[in-house]
Amino acid sequence: MTADPVAGRDRVDPAHPLLVAVAPLLDRVGAELVAPERITPSDVPLVWEGETVAGVRLPDPPGETPSEAVGDLGRLLADLATELGAPLRDLPRPQKQRAVRLLEERGAFTYRKSAETVAEALNVSRFTVYNYLNRNRG
Template structure:
């Protein structure tokens, strides 16, 4: 399970818990979930920020909602720091279900985050706190870019030839035959006579027909006789 998936599942579990319970105050939630925050952040690593916001009271100051935070370097925030624009939406309707999972966030310096938020309610149904998990995707994106730089680009017509590796020449030949068949774009059982001639032509151009035992192998893969394979090869060469 990836870090992002694990964090999303953890948030969903918290959401189920918050839906079943109500709380008297944000301070009660802090006492209950402070150890959970530390455990999540420690297990997930430094690229995962875990935040608890205090949204209790009639006049919430969204500029100072953070009650507790782990790995605050992800967004550059600390205890006493601000909410986000989502806090404004919550304050418009504090009895609505605002829980959200796996949505996109962006830091002030442009890094992309994968975020999940769970909201806790009091007995009256009002939201009084939020528990947020923010995963910094930049380490994963950097790793992906490094891998993409190392991996070969998808081959296109006219690119450098593809090299086949095998434990013997027969296995190499079989790979090339399979590739030529795949280029036709339909199963052998649905191939027309011209399709099979085209396969022979491709293999002849690649030198496969010069290899030992190539014609019997090609014939078997194309579900034709050796005689027919030689006939198709002659016709392919005559067309060329």
């Protein structure tokens, strides 16, 4: 069980009773804990007495992209991750900007709800994807 290393922001307390209780399950399924501020729509929030203490990020099945990314857009995202040599969510910001530029060149933003899907794959907000697109066009 690991937490996203986000310097100065990682608020996951591995000694929290809920996290101690689910640790064996997370290890068994290969999931990881993420700090509450890093939770994405595909993560499962863990709430204890009304407070989100962490999120669970489940691994993608081998050879598949995030569940929201289906069909041709999913293939574009998977191919781009292979081309760039890392999961899209793990890329530094300049590489994420490059990824958006490449996706636009390849027609990724012609698909319905593509900005949301790309945002999830990059682990950024939809607003950030639009900013990257505007930067590329301007």
